[in-house]
Amino acid sequence: MADIALKGITKKFGPNSALRELDLDIKDGEFFVLLGQTGAGKTTTLRVIAGLEIPNSGQVMIDGKDATKWNAAERDVALVLQQYSLYPRLTVRGNLEFPLKSRTQNFTAAEIKERVDRVAETLQITKLLDRKVERLSGGEMQRVSIGRAIVRKPRVFLMDEPLSALDANLRDVLRVELKKLHSELGATFVFVTHDQVEAMSMGDKIGVLNKGRLVQVGTPSEIYARPINTFVARSVGTPPMNLLDGTLSGSNAVLDAGSFSLPVTAPAGSDGAKLRFGIRPEDVLLDSQGPATGRVFDIENHGVIKILTLDVGGVHLHATVSAQTRVQIDETVTFGWRPDKVLYFDPATGRNLALA
Numbered sequence: 495m496a497d498i499a500l501k502g503i504t505k506k507f508g509p510n511s512a513l514r515e516l517d518l519d520i521k522d523g524e525f526f527v528l529l530g531q532t533g534a535g536k537t538t539t540l541r542v543i544a545g546l547e548i549p550n551s552g553q554v555m556i557d558g559k560d561a562t563k564w565n566a567a568e569r570d571v572a573l574v575l576q577q578y579s580l581y582p583r584l585t586v587r588g589n590l591e592f593p594l595k596s597r598t599q600n601f602t603a604a605e606i607k608e609r610v611d612r613v614a615e616t617l618q619i620t621k622l623l624d625r626k627v628e629r630l631s632g633g634e635m636q637r638v639s640i641g642r643a644i645v646r647k648p649r650v651f652l653m654d655e656p657l658s659a660l661d662a663n664l665r666d667v668l669r670v671e672l673k674k675l676h677s678e679l680g681a682t683f684v685f686v687t688h689d690q691v692e693a694m695s696m697g698d699k700i701g702v703l704n705k706g707r708l709v710q711v712g713t714p715s716e717i718y719a720r721p722i723n724t725f726v727a728r729s730v731g732t733p734p735m736n737l738l739d740g741t742l743s744g745s746n747a748v749l750d751a752g753s754f755s756l757p758v759t760a761p762a763g764s765d766g767a768k769l770r771f772g773i774r775p776e777d778v779l780l781d782s783q784g785p786a787t788g789r790v791f792d793i794e795n796h797g798v799i800k801i802l803t804l805d806v807g808g809v810h811l812h813a814t815v816s817a818q819t820r821v822q823i824d825e826t827v828t829f830g831w832r833p834d835k836v837l838y839f840d841p842a843t844g845r846n847l848a849l850a
C-alpha cells in the first residue's frame with residue numbers, strides 16, 4: 495500500500511508536452527480515477543508512475559520517498575491494460591503463476607499454488623485454471639489480467655481503461671467487482687478512463703485531465719456540483735450541463751437566447767455582468783407557469799426518464815423529465831429552473847465565479 499505524489503511533472507515527446515507541470519496527490523488506499531479525453535495524458539501519467547516513462551522534470555514520490563529514479567520493479571506497482579497482455583498459449587494457471595516465478599521473486603511451489611488458487615477464487619475463475627488463455631472470452635481474459643496483477647500483492651494498481659474493450663453488461667459487472675476487490679485489498683488504485691459514468695461510479699476521487707494539465711480533483715459529487723470551470727462542468731453528467739449566455743439583472747438571468755428572464759440566486763456584486771449560466775438538465779423544470787418557452791426539438795426515451803432537447807431562441811437546452819411527462823415534438827412548452835442550482839461562469843475564461 496502506498497501514497498503517490500507527482501510534483502511538477504512535465505513529460506515531452508519531441509516538441510509536444512504530454513504532461514505539463516502536473517501535480518497529483520493520491521492517498522494510500524484511495525480509488526483514484528483519472529478522467530480525460532483522448533490525448534489528455536492519462537496513459538502517460540500512469541506510465542510515469544509505473545517507471546515506464548522518465549519525466550523531463552518533476553518528481554514521483556511513493557510513500558514519501560523520491561522514486562523518480564527507481565526502476566519499474568523497485569516501485570512495486572502492477573499495470574492492467576485495456577488489451578490483455580496475457581500469454582495466449584499458457585493456461586490461466588500458467589499466466590497467474592508467471593509474475594511469481596520471475597527471477598526477483600523467491601516463492602516456493604506451495605506458496606505459488608496457494609496464492610494462485612486464492613486469487614482465482616476471488617475472481618471466480620477457478621474452473622478456468624487449466625484452460626488455455628486463447629480459448630477464453632474477453633471478460634474472462636480481463637479477469638485473468640486483473641488476477642495476474644493481484645497475485646503479486648503490489649502496493650499500487652495502475653489500470654488503463656481495463657473495461658473499455660468489454661460489452662456494456664460485462665463492464666457493469668466488472669465495475670462492481672473491481673470496487674469490491676479494491677475494498678478487500680485496501681490497495682491504492684489509479685484507474686484511467688475517458689468514460690465519465692465509469693469515473694463517477696467508481697472513484698473515491700476523480701482527477702480531470704485536459705491537455706496534460708490537471709484541471710480539478712474532487713470527489714464525484716464535488717466535481718458534479720462544484721465544477722471549477724465549464725470544461726469540467728461538461729465532462730460529467732449526461733446529457734452535459736446546459737450553458738446559456740446572458741446578463742444578470744437583479745435576481746434574474748436575462749438570457750440572450752429568447753431574452754427570457756429566469757430567477758437566480760446571483761453572486762453579489764455582479765449586477766449587469768455578462769455571464770454564462772450553467773444548469774443541469776435535471777434542474778430544468780417543465781412548468782405551465784414557467785417564465786420561459788421553448789420548442790420540443792427532440793425526445794429520447796430512457797426508461798424511467800425522458801431527455802428533451804428544447805429549442806430556445808435557436809439554442810438547444812436539455813431537460814430531464816419523468817417518463818410520464820406528455821410532450822410531443824414541435825410542441826411549445828413553458829419551463830423554469832431551480833434558481834439555487836444555477837452556476838455562474840465567466841464567459842471569457844470559463845471559470846466558475848463561485849470558486850474563483
Ligand SMILES: Nc1ncnc2c1ncn2[C@@H]1O[C@H](COP(=O)(O)OP(=O)(O)OP(=O)(O)O)[C@@H](O)[C@H]1O
Binds near residue numbers: 530535536
Ligand atoms: N511514445 C510517444 N511518442 C510520441 N507521442 C506520444 C507518445 N506517447 C504519448 N504521446 C502523445 O502524448 C499525448 C498524451 O498521450 P496519452 O496516451 O497519455 O493520452 P491519453 O489521455 O491516455 O489518451 P487515450 O485516451 O487516447 O489513450 C498525446 O498527444 C500522444 O500523442
